[in-house]
Amino acid sequence: MVELHRVSKRFGAVQALDEVSLTIDSGDVVAMLGPNGAGKTTAISVMLGTRRPTSGAARLFGLDPRDVRARSRIGVMLQESGVPGMLRVKEIVSLFASYYPQPLKTAEAIEIAGLSEKSSSLIKDLSGGQRQRLYLALAVCGDPDVLFLDEPTVGMDVEGRRRFLQEVGEFAARERTVVLTTHYLEEADQLAKRVIVVDRGHVIADATPASIKARVAGKRIAFTSTTPLTAADLEGLPLLSSQVADGHVRLLTNQPEAVLRELFRRGVDMQSLEVAGADLEEAFLAMTRHGNER
Amino acid sequence: MREVAAPMRTAPIAPMVAKQAWAEYIKLFRVPAFSTTSIVLPTMFFAFIGLGQSRQPLFHGAHVTFGEYFLASMALYGVANVMVLGFGISLANERGQKQDLLMQSTPLPAAVFFVAKSLSALAIALIALLVLCVFAAVVGGVELTANQWWTLAYRAMLCSIPFIGLGFALGYLAGPNSAPAVTNLIYLPTAFASGLFFPLNFLPQFLQNIAPYLPLYRGAQLVWDAVGAPISGGSLTNDWLDMGAYTVAFFLLALWAYRRDQGRKFN
Numbered sequence: 132m133v134e135l136h137r138v139s140k141r142f143g144a145v146q147a148l149d150e151v152s153l154t155i156d157s158g159d160v161v162a163m164l165g166p167n168g169a170g171k172t173t174a175i176s177v178m179l180g181t182r183r184p185t186s187g188a189a190r191l192f193g194l195d196p197r198d199v200r201a202r203s204r205i206g207v208m209l210q211e212s213g214v215p216g217m218l219r220v221k222e223i224v225s226l227f228a229s230y231y232p233q234p235l236k237t238a239e240a241i242e243i244a245g246l247s248e249k250s251s252s253l254i255k256d257l258s259g260g261q262r263q264r265l266y267l268a269l270a271v272c273g274d275p276d277v278l279f280l281d282e283p284t285v286g287m288d289v290e291g292r293r294r295f296l297q298e299v300g301e302f303a304a305r306e307r308t309v310v311l312t313t314h315y316l317e318e319a320d321q322l323a324k325r326v327i328v329v330d331r332g333h334v335i336a337d338a339t340p341a342s343i344k345a346r347v348a349g350k351r352i353a354f355t356s357t358t359p360l361t362a363a364d365l366e367g368l369p370l371l372s373s374q375v376a377d378g379h380v381r382l383l384t385n386q387p388e389a390v391l392r393e394l395f396r397r398g399v400d401m402q403s404l405e406v407a408g409a410d411l412e413e414a415f416l417a418m419t420r421h422g423n424e425r
Numbered sequence: 426m427r428e429v430a431a432p433m434r435t436a437p438i439a440p441m442v443a444k445q446a447w448a449e450y451i452k453l454f455r456v457p458a459f460s461t462t463s464i465v466l467p468t469m470f471f472a473f474i475g476l477g478q479s480r481q482p483l484f485h486g487a488h489v490t491f492g493e494y495f496l497a498s499m500a501l502y503g504v505a506n507v508m509v510l511g512f513g514i515s516l517a518n519e520r521g522q523k524q525d526l527l528m529q530s531t532p533l534p535a536a537v538f539f540v541a542k543s544l545s546a547l548a549i550a551l552i553a554l555l556v557l558c559v560f561a562a563v564v565g566g567v568e569l570t571a572n573q574w575w576t577l578a579y580r581a582m583l584c585s586i587p588f589i590g591l592g593f594a595l596g597y598l599a600g601p602n603s604a605p606a607v608t609n610l611i612y613l614p615t616a617f618a619s620g621l622f623f624p625l626n627f628l629p630q631f632l633q634n635i636a637p638y639l640p641l642y643r644g645a646q647l648v649w650d651a652v653g654a655p656i657s658g659g660s661l662t663n664d665w666l667d668m669g670a671y672t673v674a675f676f677l678l679a680l681w682a683y684r685r686d687q688g689r690k691f692n
Contacts (some may be wrong), residue, residue: 179530180530181526181529181530181691182691182692183691183692192433194433199435199532199534200433200434200435202530202531202532203433203434203435203436203532204433205530207527207530207531209526209527209530211523211526212523212524212526212527213519213522213523213524213526213527214524214527215448215452215519215524217451217452217455217456218448218451218452222448222451223448225444226444226445226448227531229436229440229441229444229445230436230441230531230532230533231436231532232434232435232436233434234436266527269527273531273532279530
């Protein structure tokens with residue numbers, strides 16, 4: 132359904148994608164994971180035909196992604212896209228539905244997105260989370276075979292994110308294909324059957340969520356220090372990565388207890404100490420072994 | 426490559442155009458800053474400048490009244506105003522809010538979008554024109570024959586078409602913040618220099634020299650002729666041809682500006 136064949140994309144000096152090949156089949160629910168700037172959005176843009184690859188080719192249903200016939204079978208949620216504030220929710224959903232050959236009923240699309248109460252509101256009066264829901268309604272209103280969601284839950288609180296993903300999951304259960312990008316591991320875990328990890332323009336892993344998670348186990352230790360940290364303070368500790376900037380210290384490790392014990396023993400001044408599960412961005416830094424470069 | 430057996434259908438174009446045009450229309454209409462200035466401004470100018478001397482001859486010995494001259498002027502000013510200012514500014518704003526980003530990945534053809542936007546602007550221009558005409562007839566006491574009213578209306582509407590192209594071009598060339606200033610800076614002096622506010626022979630000589638090259642001046646000949654106001658040289662056929670040339674030129678400029686914008690954003 133969706134194919135990238137040796138796609139490379141350059142923006143000036145930046146190699147956003149480097150010879151990426153992948154195939155997404157009908158019914159797949161795929162999460163593209165990676166730190167910011169990894170190339171996820173670029174990959175989606177190439178799949179959609181809104182950006183041309185520098186080399187290689189993208190195919191949607193075997194067609195050029197710019198082909199109206201291909202576009203008529205997809206639904207899209209993009210980061211930072213705008214919609215006219217002076218239209219009402221049901222007006223714009225009904226408008227977008229008219230772009231597609233076999234659209235859902237307007238009310239149904241709005242209901243899938245959980246926005247029924249706001250159906251008659253002007254778009255400008257929606258909150259950030261409601262606006263994301265509107266984008267979901269616009270993405271599903273054409274009853275698409277493939278749904279592309281680029282960082283769909285940005286700016287949502289935890290509860291909003293959970294409900295949103297549940298709604299996407301319900302749509303996916305209608306034997307639809309979903310491609311979403313995220314940097315939240317939980318999102319991929321909740322929704323996807325397949326996770327593609329992208330880093331620095333390369334696909335570095337393509338597997339089930341469970342096996343990806345096993346690779347990014349680790350804890351984050353964060354604290355601030357009033358006395359400047361020296362290299363000797365961290366020397367010999369079992370760290371996967373470390374970041375020190377302006378007295379803010381972030382360490383990633385598989386052995387948090389041992390690291391903390393040693394830091395206390397060395398008399399390192401620690402304030403606002405936090406120990407938490409690694410977020411994905413840090414975990415990827417460790418996973419791709421270039422954490423110390425930053 | 427696996428071929429997909431599902432039907433490869435696309436949506437019918439006509440309902441898409443109708444819905445898009447309606448959406449563009451209410452979008453414009455619900456912004457008071459746009460709808461009031463576009464619809465009321467020409468009538469307001471007529472009230473402020475034209476009312477007091479509406480029944481007086483345009484100049485000594487003329488059989489055309491100032492009211493008739495100024496009605497025709499404001500008719501043209503009003504419809505072109507909708508295209509250049511309303512259009513240019515709203516398009517620049519939409520680009521500023523990245524509304525084009527999402528549209529770009531829907532199956533909506535770009536041509537449908539442009540046709541719909543043009544239709545909506547034509548509708549607003551028509552409303553502005555009707556409000557002005559009713560005001561001029563009822564309050565201003567301007568008396569025209571049925572044929573003159575009709576000729577004025579269709580010529581004004583036709584003359585607005587090249588400015589659709591200009592509005593599009595400005596909308597794609599100007600940034601959202603600079604658009605109001607840029608469009609006003611271009612439009613207001615041109616309207617003045619074309620003799621829309623004061624007959625050309627009251628203006629300084631250098632403006633009289635420039636005027637014949639301005640599209641609003643060419644359009645003005647056509648609407649002034651509709652109300653029987655004197656034509657300052659040249660045949661109407663030439664004015665029509667000039668308007669046609671401006672239409673082609675402005676739409677080519679708009680196409681270039683559009684491509685330039687798309688190339689920046691989507692490559």
